[in-house]
Amino acid sequence: MTTTSMDTMTAMPDAASDERVATKRRLPKLGVTFGVLWLGTLIFLAVFADFMPFIRGYGQSLDGATNTRFGPGIDFWFGSDTLGRDVFARCIYGARTSLTIASASILVGTVVGGTLGMVAGYFKGWVDRVISIFTDSLLALPAIIIASLLVGRFDVLADSDIKFLGFGFGWMSRTWSVTIVFSLLSIAPVARIVRAQTLSLSQREYVLAARSLGASTRRVLWREIVPNVIPALTAVIFTGIAILLAAEGGLAFLGYSVPRPPSWGSMIADDRDKIEEAWWTSIFPCFMLFFTVLAFNLIGDRLARRFDIREAAL
Amino acid sequence: MSADRLSVRHDDGEPLLQVAELRTHFRTPRGMVRAVDGVTFTLERGKALGVVGESGSGKTVLARTVMGLLPKRNVNTSGSVRFGGVEMLGLPQRQMRELWGTEMAMVFQDPMSSLNPLMKVGKQITEPLRFHMGMGKSDSIATAERLLRDVRIPEPRRRLNQYPHELSGGMRQRVMIAIALACGPNLLFADEPTTALDVTVQSQILDLIAEQRRDRNMAVILVTHDLGVVANYTDEIAVMYAGRLVEKAPTRTLFSNMKMPYTKALLRSIPKLNLPSHTRLDTIPGRPPDLVHPPRGCRFAPRCANARDRCTEEEPPLLAADSDDHTYACWYPVGSPEYREREEQLKRLDDRRVLAAEEAG
Numbered sequence: 001m002t003t004t005s006m007d008t009m010t011a012m013p014d015a016a017s018d019e020r021v022a023t024k025r026r027l028p029k030l031g032v033t034f035g036v037l038w039l040g041t042l043i044f045l046a047v048f049a050d051f052m053p054f055i056r057g058y059g060q061s062l063d064g065a066t067n068t069r070f071g072p073g074i075d076f077w078f079g080s081d082t083l084g085r086d087v088f089a090r091c092i093y094g095a096r097t098s099l100t101i102a103s104a105s106i107l108v109g110t111v112v113g114g115t116l117g118m119v120a121g122y123f124k125g126w127v128d129r130v131i132s133i134f135t136d137s138l139l140a141l142p143a144i145i146i147a148s149l150l151v152g153r154f155d156v157l158a159d160s161d162i163k164f165l166g167f168g169f170g171w172m173s174r175t176w177s178v179t180i181v182f183s184l185l186s187i188a189p190v191a192r193i194v195r196a197q198t199l200s201l202s203q204r205e206y207v208l209a210a211r212s213l214g215a216s217t218r219r220v221l222w223r224e225i226v227p228n229v230i231p232a233l234t235a236v237i238f239t240g241i242a243i244l245l246a247a248e249g250g251l252a253f254l255g256y257s258v259p260r261p262p263s264w265g266s267m268i269a270d271d272r273d274k275i276e277e278a279w280w281t282s283i284f285p286c287f288m289l290f291f292t293v294l295a296f297n298l299i300g301d302r303l304a305r306r307f308d309i310r311e312a313a314l
Numbered sequence: 315m316s317a318d319r320l321s322v323r324h325d326d327g328e329p330l331l332q333v334a335e336l337r338t339h340f341r342t343p344r345g346m347v348r349a350v351d352g353v354t355f356t357l358e359r360g361k362a363l364g365v366v367g368e369s370g371s372g373k374t375v376l377a378r379t380v381m382g383l384l385p386k387r388n389v390n391t392s393g394s395v396r397f398g399g400v401e402m403l404g405l406p407q408r409q410m411r412e413l414w415g416t417e418m419a420m421v422f423q424d425p426m427s428s429l430n431p432l433m434k435v436g437k438q439i440t441e442p443l444r445f446h447m448g449m450g451k452s453d454s455i456a457t458a459e460r461l462l463r464d465v466r467i468p469e470p471r472r473r474l475n476q477y478p479h480e481l482s483g484g485m486r487q488r489v490m491i492a493i494a495l496a497c498g499p500n501l502l503f504a505d506e507p508t509t510a511l512d513v514t515v516q517s518q519i520l521d522l523i524a525e526q527r528r529d530r531n532m533a534v535i536l537v538t539h540d541l542g543v544v545a546n547y548t549d550e551i552a553v554m555y556a557g558r559l560v561e562k563a564p565t566r567t568l569f570s571n572m573k574m575p576y577t578k579a580l581l582r583s584i585p586k587l588n589l590p591s592h593t594r595l596d597t598i599p600g601r602p603p604d605l606v607h608p609p610r611g612c613r614f615a616p617r618c619a620n621a622r623d624r625c626t627e628e629e630p631p632l633l634a635a636d637s638d639d640h641t642y643a644c645w646y647p648v649g650s651p652e653y654r655e656r657e658e659q660l661k662r663l664d665d666r667r668v669l670a671a672e673e674a675g
Contacts, residue, residue: 125387205428212383213442213493214415223441227432 032302035295042292046095087281091288093261096177098289101263102244104179106237109186112232117191121198122221131191138188144250150181151256174258178251182244193236197229231303238300242293249289264289322417330500330533331380333358336393336403337532338372338379345606352393354632359500360531362524364544364565366580367554370602373537374423375537376554377503380535381418382410393417397501419494420503421523424510425486429478436474439493446497461492465522484515488522495526502527505537520547533625541577542584546559550639553577556603556613559632563640573635573647576614612645620646620656 113135120131154177201207207224215223245264249256252265262270264285271281339352350372357363365373378384380395382402395402401540402410439461440454449457455474462470465488468486478486487507494502504523508516524547527534538544544551544565550609551568553561554575559573572578582596584624600617603609609616615625622645630643 186368205422207432208383209420209422209428209493210430212381212414212420213497214411214413214446215441216411219445223433224430228430292634 016080016228031298035298036300038291038295039299042095042288043099044091045092046099048190049089049092049096058265070189071241078148080308087284090262090267091264091285094264094285095288095292097258097261098245098248098292099241101175101179101182101248101258102241105182105186105244106240108179109190109240110182110237112183113187113190113192114229116187117194118198118225118229119222120191121195122202122217122225124199128195131209132195135188135191135195138185142249143185147178147181147185147247147251148254148256150184151177151251154180174256178248178256178258179245182247185247186240186244189240190236193232194229197232198225201225201228235304238296238303241298242300244298245289245293259308317533320331322400322413324371328399329356330359330398332394333357333380334374334394334396336379336395336416337391338375338384339390339448341388342389342606343536346390347605348557348608349605350379351605353437353554353559355552355559355562357501357533357535359533360527360549362527362534362548364548364551365535365537365554366539366541366544366601368580368598370552370605371556372605373539374505377505377535377537381414381420381503383420394432401515405672406548416446416497417499417500418501418503419497419499420505421487421490421494421507423506425483425490428490429486431478434474435476435478435481435489439474439489439496439520440495442493444536457496458492461496462489464495465492466518467492483511484519487515488568491519491522494529495532498530499532501533501535503535503537506539508543516543524549541581541584543555547558549628553580556608557605558613558643559641560614560644561642562632563635563642567637567640569641571635571649573640573642573649574614574644575618575620575648575653578648579618612643617659620653622646622652 116131116135116173120128151174155174158173158177202225207220210220210224248258248263249265249268252263255269257263257266257269267285268282268289277283333356334354336350336353337348338644340347340349352441353372355363365376379391380402382395382405384391391403393403397413402413429435429611432490436455436458438481439458440449440451443449443454443457444451447454458474459470462473467473467485467488472591473481473485473489478489481489491507502523507523508519511573520543522538523534526532535550536548541551548565550562550564551575552559553568555576561568561572561577563571568577569581572581578645579596584596585595590656598617603613603616608625611624611626611628612618612630615621618625628645630645632641632643634641635647646656646664
């Protein structure tokens with residue numbers, strides 16, 4: 001803006017400085033473009049892995065070969081592990097597991113935490129107190145310790161004959177238990193952010209205006225608060241997925257991994273002792289994890305910044 | 315819902331709104347804030363009442379209390395608000411909702427923040443129509459378009475599909491007015507509707523409200539801090555100070571015969587075009603009093619040039635002036651011998667100061 005007005009004033013448009021401004025503006029988009037491309041490709045491959053001719057089965061070993069371990073090459077893009085399984089294929093299937101766990105957990109966390117936060121922020125008073133105490137206590141728990149503890153208990157539960165309301169727990173695989181634990185852990189941060197947002201939004205004049213036109217509480221919450229919380233929430237969701245992806249890796253490192261199909265965390269954990277002989281078996285899932293977390297963070301950041309600007313323009 | 319439908323009456327001779335001894339007190343950690351402290355007035359159908367006062371004099375709280383928009387927590391209200399023969403104070407929200415929008419509506423101060431930024435303008439107008447009036451989709455859109463045309467928005471059809479940020483401030487305030495008028499309320503609160511707008515748009519908006527008031531025979535309560543604003547657009551003016559009504563009169567009477575020194579001071583603080591440039595604007599010294607511990611006696615006394623001992627000891631009652639509809643609360647009103655005496659003293663003092671300044675300079 002300033003540049004343009006300066007230009008018109010001096011009547012000497014400086015092409016070079018104009019261009020610099022333009023490129024400066026374009027730069028941040030690189031990160032987001034990378035993020036979207038990376039995630040798009042990854043999700044596409046993960047979803048359609050079964051139909052892709054170039055992706056082998058994740059558990060499939062090479063038949064009849066004596067030496068099963070290959071480095072990265074034309075046949076095995078990311079190499080193969082000790083059992084002759086294609087690391088690339090496992091990475092793709094790993095994306096499926098890791099992304100499912102992370103996004104399912106954040107979904108539950110958003111729905112439950114979002115509802116709690118909104119109720120607390122809108123109604124205030126003792127409702128807010130109760131919910132805040134609950135979320136604060138959840139936040140006070142050391143997440144990774146609680147997670148490993150709970151997953152361990154769930155394993156015992158799944159193997160036992162204990163029945164709850166007539167249902168056993170045999171269905172509860174590691175995927176399920178990790179998802180459940182991560183869902184629980186993601187409730188509190190989301191609730192907190194949504195509560196803060198709702199607190200400030202409910203003081204906005206348009207909420208009062210809607211009330212003064214006879215809108216019911218439910219209507220105010222759904223039509224006035226929820227749409228305005230969503231921008232901030234999307235940013236939180238993306239960052240949250242990134243954190244959960246990394247946390248899943250951490251959990252796998254502690255031995256509470258998802259074996260089949262393997263998550264990235266479990267691939268890294270399983271093969272980390274072979275890094276001397278076959279670095280590719282653990283480095284590639286590391287890269288996958290790294291770039292995916294980065295992609296989510298970049299997109300999350302971008303969204304946060306974007307909505308901040310919009311918010312500031314209100 | 316229909317079983318306990320409120321029977322608001324609009325046919326008999328009763329005034330539309332009767333407010334009596336209304337008090338709104340906020341419980342705060344510092345103590346009780348007496349934001350509105352015993353306000354009484356009536357408003358007839360189709361009339362416009364201006365509520366004038368400084369910031370913090372309780373104008374907005376008064377409007378919100380009458381409308382029932384204040385939160386319940388930490389708020390004490392007492393007195394009586396009768397709307398169309400129905401006592402409104404203490405009605406549950408559920409019943410108030412039936413009145414909001416259809417019987418009374420409010421236009422807020424800041425058009426920038428009183429529209430939902432994520433909802434298209436059309437949606438925001440049609441929602442109350444469909445909700446309160448049970449209109450169908452096409453009906454409500456047609457009505458919304460007509461409403462936007464009523465409030466002089468060009469290309470109403472196109473505006474319906476725009477978001478608030480695509481409209482200017484004045485335009486947004488027009489949209490707010492259109493929304494408030496949508497369900498044909500009998501009483502419109504306009505809470506400083508022009509404060510956030512620039513001067514050229516101000517009169518347009520006020521003209522619009524006045525025009526709609528005539529067309530719909532709707533009563534208007536115009537809350538503002540600007541006596542100049544209310545002068546042309548109201549039938550009656552109530553001046554508030556520190557939560558109380560200090561003077562109330564028909565607009566014409568008030569301007570020709572104001573009794574309360576505060577009203578006079580307010581009027582004097584408005585810049586006038588016929589004064590030479592660089593004339594120092596008369597201000598009211600000091601600040602509005604702390605509403606937790608309001609001063610003893612007349613609340614304006616500490617800032618009043620004409621205050622005497624009696625003012626700081628006894629609180630003046632609301633007295634009737636020449637006519638019954640002109641009331642004021644002052645021991646030594648404008649025009650009284652004591653007031654004139656003090657005026658002259660002050661003037662002499664001023665002259666002496668000017669003389670001294672001239673001699674020195």
